[in-house]
Amino acid sequence: MLRFFTRKKEEKKSLLASDKSKTARFHPLKVIDVRRETSDSVSIAFEVPEDHQKDYLFLPGQYLTLRAMINGEDVRRSYSICSSPDSGEVRVAVKRLPDGVFSTYANDQLKPGDTIDVMTPMGNFVARCSAENEKTYVAFAAGSGITPVMSIMQSVLEKEPKSSFYLFYGNRASNSIIFKEAIEDLKDRYMDRLEVHHVLSREDQGSDLMKGRIDKGRVKAFAGRFFDLKEVNDFFVCGPEGMIHDVTEALDELGISKEKVHYELFTPAKKPDVKEHKHSSKESEVLSQVTVILDGDETHFEISSKGKTILDSALDAGADVPFACKGAVCCTCRAKVLEGEVEMEMNYALVDEEVDEGYVLTCQSHPKTKKVVVSYDE
Numbered sequence: 001m002l003r004f005f006t007r008k009k010e011e012k013k014s015l016l017a018s019d020k021s022k023t024a025r026f027h028p029l030k031v032i033d034v035r036r037e038t039s040d041s042v043s044i045a046f047e048v049p050e051d052h053q054k055d056y057l058f059l060p061g062q063y064l065t066l067r068a069m070i071n072g073e074d075v076r077r078s079y080s081i082c083s084s085p086d087s088g089e090v091r092v093a094v095k096r097l098p099d100g101v102f103s104t105y106a107n108d109q110l111k112p113g114d115t116i117d118v119m120t121p122m123g124n125f126v127a128r129c130s131a132e133n134e135k136t137y138v139a140f141a142a143g144s145g146i147t148p149v150m151s152i153m154q155s156v157l158e159k160e161p162k163s164s165f166y167l168f169y170g171n172r173a174s175n176s177i178i179f180k181e182a183i184e185d186l187k188d189r190y191m192d193r194l195e196v197h198h199v200l201s202r203e204d205q206g207s208d209l210m211k212g213r214i215d216k217g218r219v220k221a222f223a224g225r226f227f228d229l230k231e232v233n234d235f236f237v238c239g240p241e242g243m244i245h246d247v248t249e250a251l252d253e254l255g256i257s258k259e260k261v262h263y264e265l266f267t268p269a270k271k272p273d274v275k276e277h278k279h280s281s282k283e284s285e286v287l288s289q290v291t292v293i294l295d296g297d298e299t300h301f302e303i304s305s306k307g308k309t310i311l312d313s314a315l316d317a318g319a320d321v322p323f324a325c326k327g328a329v330c331c332t333c334r335a336k337v338l339e340g341e342v343e344m345e346m347n348y349a350l351v352d353e354e355v356d357e358g359y360v361l362t363c364q365s366h367p368k369t370k371k372v373v374v375s376y377d378e
Helices: 101-108 141-160 180-189 215-226 239-255 310-316 352-356
Strands: 026-038 043-048 062-072 073-080 091-094 115-119 134-140 164-171 194-200 233-238 261-263 287-294 297-305 333-340 342-343 359-361 365-367 369-375
Touching: 026 164, 062 091, 062 101, 062 233, 062 342, 073 101, 073 141, 091 101, 091 141, 134 141, 134 239, 141 164, 141 233, 180 194, 194 215, 215 239, 233 239, 239 261, 287 310, 297 310, 310 365, 342 359, 352 359
Parallel strands: 134 164, 134 233, 164 194, 233 261, 287 369
Antiparallel strands: 026 043, 026 115, 043 091, 062 073, 062 115, 287 297, 333 359, 333 369, 342 365
């Protein structure tokens, strides 16, 4: 891997973040490396100036939101960090998607020397590693879902010498495996603590169990053959929604508590249509006076409970509030409700504790009371 700063390997600085939350901010960062990982994916490393080093400290598993003007359009997409905090670099992976505006730009046009706006790290799909831990981790990933898992896996193996890691990684074929060489290197380096199993849907590996997709049946078979459920402390699951559901349902049926299962979706099942939004309750339409707070500044506007989301309404009112996917997958638009009540259409990003504390995804939120105050500064 490239060095993040010009220094000897043993002098690399850890980029491990504390648990203290930070308000999301964009900063222009220089691209220092674009590495071809597969025919349809690249990884991108950024140079972070000295005065922003603290802003880009991250926990393994977090993501960055990238912003670029593409054909005159402000395009934002979130991509998971694939490097570990101790690697000395900030690197994300981008897989080309059909008709993907940003992913096509990143794969075909982005090059070293370019500058791109990069938001500070965010996300709850994380591992908090400690040298004192003696744990067993199991990860299920598919396609580009390996990206945050790669960061988590490297960090666990580097920081926890008494922990072990099992990876089950689904792809179409061998040539579509992202980070294939890097995963093999990790296997060689940590052969007594890392076990990797590739599940390929279009390539025969000589085993029926390893040909196909990661589904409920295979998860249960893996549990009986490759690892002991009783010994697993944490499960990490990342990939398409169908796989997420299959894996989490299988683990639930196997008696695994929800506290041990961590998952992250890369894309929502369906993007909500704000024009068709209706309360799940039987309440009548409410006209609400909404205040959003960002960097101490207040923006005021009036919206209907059955109209646009708080995020879209704030943007219409001129507030430069943070957002990326607008699909409940990332938590870039996360804010705290200080007054009043709101209703979220969907939530794939916030954990229960955050919701209990009053945090919401403003891209999914509609007011339920005549006055609502939300803050992005909390």
